[in-house]
Amino acid sequence: MRIVIQRVSQARVEVQGRVVGKIDQGVMVLVGVGHGDGEPEAKWLAEKTSQLRIFPDEQGKMNRALTDTGGSVLAISQFTLLGDCRRGRRPGFTDAAEPKVANEVYQFYMACLRDRGIRVEQGIFAADMQVSLTNDGPVTLVIDRLPQQQEV
Known part of the structure; x- marks a missing residue:
C-alpha cells in the first residue's frame, strides 16, 4: 500500500462538476492499494497519517500531528500510485489490487481515521475526479507499507 500525504490549507474533489468532498486545513491523501494489502496495512497507515508530526508548533517547527490540530483528511483512491514505469513509456498497473479489494481496503483506511476522531x-x-488543493509548505510525503511488513 502506498499513500501520498500533502499538508493543505484547503482541498476539494469534484466528480462531473459536483463537489463530493472538501476540507480546509489538514491533509489530502492519495491512497494506492496493491496486491496482498489488507486491513493491517491500512490500519498502520491510518495511524501514521493521524500521528505524523507535519504541522507547525508555536515556534514554526513541525511538531504537531493531525490529531493535535483538529485538521481533516481528504482521501482519494488512486491506483496509479502503483504504476510501474521502469520499462517502456506506458506505466504498468499489474501491482495494483483488483478494484473490489482495493475499495474495501480504502474504505477500511478511512474508517480507521474516523475511529481516531478525524473528519474524513x-x-x-x-x-x-478533479482534485484541487493548496499545498501548505509545501509538505508532501510518500509512505509505503508492504504487506506484512515488520516494524523496525
Whole structure:
C-alpha cells in the first residue's frame, strides 16, 4: 500500500462538476492499494497519517500531528500510485489490487481515521475526479507499507 500525504490549507474533489468532498486545513491523501494489502496495512497507515508530526508548533517547527490540530483528511483512491514505469513509456498497473479489494481496503483506511476522531471527506472510488488543493509548505510525503511488513 502506498499513500501520498500533502499538508493543505484547503482541498476539494469534484466528480462531473459536483463537489463530493472538501476540507480546509489538514491533509489530502492519495491512497494506492496493491496486491496482498489488507486491513493491517491500512490500519498502520491510518495511524501514521493521524500521528505524523507535519504541522507547525508555536515556534514554526513541525511538531504537531493531525490529531493535535483538529485538521481533516481528504482521501482519494488512486491506483496509479502503483504504476510501474521502469520499462517502456506506458506505466504498468499489474501491482495494483483488483478494484473490489482495493475499495474495501480504502474504505477500511478511512474508517480507521474516523475511529481516531478525524473528519474524513473522500472522492468516489474509480470515478474520474478533479482534485484541487493548496499545498501548505509545501509538505508532501510518500509512505509505503508492504504487506506484512515488520516494524523496525
